[in-house]
Amino acid sequence: MTPAARLLAAIEILEEADADPRPVDRVLEGYFRQRRYAGSKDRHAIRERVFGILRRLARIDWHLSRSNVVERPTARLRVLADLLLTDELTAKAAGELFSGERHAPAAFGETETRVLSALKGATLDGSPDMPASVRVETPDWVYDRLEPVLGDDRDAALLAMGAEAPFDLRINPLHKADREAVREGLEKQGLVTEPTPFSPFGLRSKERKPIDALKLFKDGLIEVQDEGAQIAALLLGAAPGMQVADYCAGAGGKTLVLGGLMENKGRVLALDTSKGRLERCGVRTRRAGLHNVERHELAEGSDRRVKRLAGKFDRVMVDAPCSGTGTWRRNPDARWRYTEEDLAELTALQAVILQRGARLVKTGGRLAYVTCSLLPEENEGVVDAFLAERGDEFRSLDIAEVWNETVIPLGGGACPGEGSRLRLYPHRHNTDGFFVQILERIPAE
Structure with missing residues (x-):
């Protein structure tokens, strides 16, 4: 898939997710199930774009609202704004991706052109007047409620929520398997892990990989669990x-x-x-x-x-x-x-x-x-x-x-x-x- 085709896929997934009550990872699964031609690199890039936009959604929407172009941002405008604010593409480079050619998003219309003008020179976190709740990607009603619990740690906790979670596995207690032996077995199958600090049955990886095909999973020895x-x-x-x-x-x-x-x-x-x-x-x-x-x-x-x-x-x-x-x-x-x-x-x-x-x-x-x-x-x-x-x-x-x-x-x-x-x-x-x-x-x- 071309970079433009990946962007079109991200737009389609975000549109579907906006109308679907299921978690977005389920929407992604269904989307790719119907498009077997998408390779692993394509799926990874599309997933990163979709999840990245969702992690940056409050800031993206804040910038779009300040543009005074649209009342409610669309998936298409969010992808465009992400290219400008996060990837810091020029209007010309963004236009080449939104070419309207086969498997690419439609060419810019008047609305997109106005957004390009309004966001010129802007960066995702570069506005000092951005509200604190927007900066940490949190609804106002949640942000206010967390102050009594987290105090001065509130923003640090919410910023940590914006990072991708590690990939945690749990060893089946029934098997009484040695954690180090399981760790070594996973490493031989291409998944590098380390013991979790609190749970005696946990292993943690920095990379997220499907485990369904692993023998350790099929044998009931491991499961994914935070x-x-x-x-x-x-x-x-x-x-x-x-x-x-x-x-x-x-x-x-x-x-x-x-x-x-x-x-x-x-x-x-x-x-x-x-x-x-x-x-x-x-x-x-x-x-x-x-x-x-x-x-x-x-x-x-x-x-x-x-x-x-x-x-x-x-x-x-x-x-x-x-x-x-x-x-x-x-x-x-x-x-x-x-x-x-x-x-x-x-x-x-x-x-x-x-x-x-x-x-x-x-x-x-x-x-x-x-x-x-x-x-x-x-x-x-x-x-x-x-x-x-x-x-x-x-x-x-x-x-x-x-x-x-x-x-x-x-x-x-x-x-x-x-x-x-x-x-x-x-x-x-x-x-x-x-x-x-x-x-x-x-x-x-």
């Missing part, structure tokens, strides 16, 4: 013979960790409202060699089976659906997916899910409340409201003590937090943003 997600699952403290529930299990990322730690002894019940996600969970558990995982599709509203299981579980994972503000490195389009109005709906849903998950916990059992959000309303706001209502039944445990019970014996690194909550950040820990709080159902005296 180190933060690995830690969240480990902190629950699942052990052989336990009854464990993974509420909102999704496609089973944390379910695999829990089942592996339990060595196929006991039971993991994976619960989710999506049949499709649970089916993917089933594929992954079979590949991992897990036989102790059951899957159950939750009914909307009241679920009779879950009601019958009240007070039966030693451990319950509540991985609540959230705004995903902690995942912006790998999902840059998620920055603009939610609004302030959506937050109120999410926190109400999280409160309900926490209450339902708590019903399953037996006396003396534990519950992990987990989100991949940085927003306090979704994290301590939900847990504090729960404890205010049910503080006579549940108590919060010290996170360092839980870490020393669960992660350290497995060979993990030192706990990076203190107090009752663990917060993981990309700029401090090089993980996705995560919140974890461990609650215990108070044993009867």
Whole structure:
């Protein structure tokens, strides 16, 4: 594909993503599936352009809005502005790419010509009057809410969200494989990794490669999983013979960790409202060699089976659906997916899910409340409201003590937090943003 054809593909993908609620990486997968002629270098270049624009979207749109040419930027104008602001192409060089020839974007019209004039000499970060929230690519309503949590670190955390996430893998705990041996095996297959600092099962690579064809993956020995997600699952403290529930299990990322730690002894019940996600969970558990995982599709509203299981579980994972503000490195389009109005709906849903998950916990059992959000309303706001209502039944445990019970014996690194909550950040820990709080159902005296 020519450079111009790659730009046309980026425009088409951005247009499709703008109208598609799916994450942009899924849109990319579908686009390339229908265009098998695109080579690996083409796919890489197109992906870099699309994700790059999404990582720079607030600044690109800010410059376009200042041009007073259009009210709402189009994918075509965003690609053009990116060429001018990021690649710093001249108007002539940009015009050669937008030639209108076969497989190239259409030639400039009046609107593009005016944009070229307005952005002449401008650079992406070169405007001193650019608002702080725009400079760190964050919606105003999110930016304001993070100051109480991050303080002076707010901009550093949000700038770190603009970088590409490392490629984290997790070794299957069930196999009890030596991490160094797995690392060497991956290197022989062309993937260079290093041990993650906190998770004893993690390996990290600077380059992102498909692993589906690797024997280690096919044999169920490795999976792709951010180190933060690995830690969240480990902190629950699942052990052989336990009854464990993974509420909102999704496609089973944390379910695999829990089942592996339990060595196929006991039971993991994976619960989710999506049949499709649970089916993917089933594929992954079979590949991992897990036989102790059951899957159950939750009914909307009241679920009779879950009601019958009240007070039966030693451990319950509540991985609540959230705004995903902690995942912006790998999902840059998620920055603009939610609004302030959506937050109120999410926190109400999280409160309900926490209450339902708590019903399953037996006396003396534990519950992990987990989100991949940085927003306090979704994290301590939900847990504090729960404890205010049910503080006579549940108590919060010290996170360092839980870490020393669960992660350290497995060979993990030192706990990076203190107090009752663990917060993981990309700029401090090089993980996705995560919140974890461990609650215990108070044993009867």
